[in-house]
Amino acid sequence: MxxxxxxxxxxxxxxxxxxxxxxxxxxxxxxxxxxxxxxxxxxxxxxxxxxxxxxxxxxxxxxxxxxxxxxxxxxxxxxxxxxxxxxxxxxxxxxxxxxxxxxxxxxxxxxxxxxxxxxxxxxxxxxxxxxxxxxxxxxxxxxxxxxxxxxxxxxxxxxxxxxxxxxxxxxxxxxxxxxxxxxxxxxxxxxxxxxxxxxxxxxxxxxxxxxxxxxxxxxxxxxxRPATPFVAEFVGTMNHVAGNVSGDRVTVLGQVLPVDGPVPAEPSVDVLIRPEAVQVSPDPDGTAEVVAASFRGASVRLRVAVDGGEVLADVPGHEAIRLGAGTRVAVRLVERPVLVAPRTVAAPAPVAADAV
The missing domain is CATH 3.40.50.300 (P-loop containing nucleotide triphosphate hydrolases)
Structure with missing residues (x-):
């Protein structure tokens, strides 16, 4: 029993x-x-x-x-x-x-x-x-x-x-x-x-x-749907990307996304984004660039330089063939609510490319 x-x-x-x-x-x-x-x-x-x-x-x-x-x-x-x-x-x-x-x-x-x-x-x-x-x-x-x-x-x-x-x-x-x-x-x-x-x-x-x-x-x-920034950080890998909040929306990497959870008083925030929510595609005129790639079996984790820092992106292995180091790319975030946290003096760098 x-x-x-x-x-x-x-x-x-x-x-x-x-x-x-x-x-x-x-x-x-x-x-x-x-x-x-x-x-x-x-x-x-x-x-x-x-x-x-x-x-x-x-x-x-x-x-x-x-x-x-x-x-x-x-x-x-x-x-x-x-x-x-x-x-x-x-x-x-x-x-x-x-x-x-x-x-x-x-x-x-x-x-x-x-x-x-x-x-x-x-x-x-x-x-x-x-x-x-x-x-x-x-x-x-x-x-x-x-x-x-x-x-x-x-x-x-x-x-x-x-x-x-x-x-x-x-x-x-x-x-x-x-x-x-x-x-x-x-x-x-x-x-x-x-x-x-x-x-x-x-x-x-x-x-x-x-x-x-x-x-x-x-x-x-x-x-x-992590309830707090701590859970978001501890469970899985999380990107910190600089953004600006207005009401219940946040502008990040040129996109406007809904905020999930409490909104800090200050408009400047860190936006918490999973690597699988970062979409990367080759673009000769893109403003971002692939810095490194790490093979992870079915997927490849890319480290991508963007305006103001770097982000990690997980892409299917067959797509990564076109996304080697040095490739100019366009970066877009999946349209879904995101967690935000008070802006740190300097946003933490993404977790190492071989981290879970």
């Missing part, structure tokens, strides 16, 4: 550092929610409060409407997978998975059967007799996941479980975790600082900053 999880006014400090500053959020039964944000934003502290490893200074954690804030960790119906695998080196994979069942005094035949079932579930049916040092990093993390599931928790907590793995294994394992979560229907909270990871697996993404919730929503919503 799965459960809802609620953070209600959660606050946690460490000395003068505020890790959580009144966090409010509800996670529905069976939902997969990713807590996303930079280091120190409070995402792991929130997870540890659910697990019972951290005690909040104020506020409450509720599971299915029941306040579990003061319930000991070993009495909570939650399974946790850590960044480090934390397997017992003297136990084989089967016994590592069955360890919690052993503590609960489940008989040996039952716990061995359950452990074998879980090892098969995570794709390691023939690895039960192997010890941690005989397993790859990805295999060890699968064993750790199976161990967390052995006690049939109502809530699964994942604390950056993939960060120690290489890129290819990370992609495969995150897809496996999502498959298992959907098959089991278990409420899952997944902590990560990797935006691609969060957007690819979660039902909803919660972006945290300085212990506060900036935005929570479906991945497409958070990416396409």
């Amino acid at each position: 799965t459960a809802s999880v609620e953070f209600r006014g959660l606050r946690r400090t460490f000395g003068r550092t505020v890790a959580l500053d009144g966090l409010d959020m509800v996670i529905e039964p069976g939902e997969f929610v990713a807590l996303l944000g930079p280091s120190g934003c409070g995402k792991t502290t929130a997870l540890r409060c659910v697990a019972g490893f951290e005690q909040p200074d104020s506020g409450a954690v509720l599971v299915d409407g029941k306040d579990v804030t003061n319930v000991p960790a070993n009495k909570r119906d939650a399974g946790m997978v850590f960044q480090s695998y934390s397997l017992f080196p003297n136990l084989n994979a089967r016994d590592n998975v069955a360890f919690g069942l052993r503590v609960r005094k489940v008989d040996a035949p039952t716990r061995h059967r359950k452990a074998n079932e879980l090892l098969e579930l995570v794709g390691l049916p023939t690895h039960g007799d192997r010890y941690p040092h005989q397993l790859s990093g990805g295999q060890q993390q699968r064993v750790a996941l199976a161990r967390a599931l052995a006690l049939e928790p109502r809530v699964l907590l994942l604390d950056e479980p993939l960060s120690a793995l290489d890129a290819k294994v990370r992609v495969a394992l995150r897809e496996e975790i999502r498959r298992l979560q959907l098959d089991l229907g278990i409420t899952t909270i997944f902590v990560t600082h990797d935006q691609e990871e969060a957007l690819s697996v979660a039902d909803r993404v919660a972006v945290l900053r300085d212990g506060r919730l900036e935005q929570v929503g479906a991945p497409a919503e958070v990416y396409d």
Whole structure:
């Protein structure tokens, strides 16, 4: 049986550092929610409060409407997978998975059967007799996941479980975790600082900053309609382009676009524009010029010099053939509402061309 999880006014400090500053959020039964944000934003502290490893200074954690804030960790119906695998080196994979069942005094035949079932579930049916040092990093993390599931928790907590793995294994394992979560229907909270990871697996993404919730929503919503400039900057790549606001419209790169969200008091602003919203076409009389190109598989990321700075533009690979460095081009922005922010002294340069 799965459960809802609620953070209600959660606050946690460490000395003068505020890790959580009144966090409010509800996670529905069976939902997969990713807590996303930079280091120190409070995402792991929130997870540890659910697990019972951290005690909040104020506020409450509720599971299915029941306040579990003061319930000991070993009495909570939650399974946790850590960044480090934390397997017992003297136990084989089967016994590592069955360890919690052993503590609960489940008989040996039952716990061995359950452990074998879980090892098969995570794709390691023939690895039960192997010890941690005989397993790859990805295999060890699968064993750790199976161990967390052995006690049939109502809530699964994942604390950056993939960060120690290489890129290819990370992609495969995150897809496996999502498959298992959907098959089991278990409420899952997944902590990560990797935006691609969060957007690819979660039902909803919660972006945290300085212990506060900036935005929570479906991945497409958070990416396409960021609620704040911080979310826009943190999730995906964002161009800063100088513009001028008049009413609810902004003039940028010779175009007039509607403003999405609050408008600063000063007319001079930074306009936040995704690289895929920048359209580039060859034009001998164009006022812009391609500076560099970076191959990204199906698309190519261009760095383009425009009046007043540079922008990044993502174009299909077949179009990029005509857009090599030094090509004069015309730049046009997709007609859709844009976020604006108070103008900085000097608009930040776009993220490096190989950034996500």
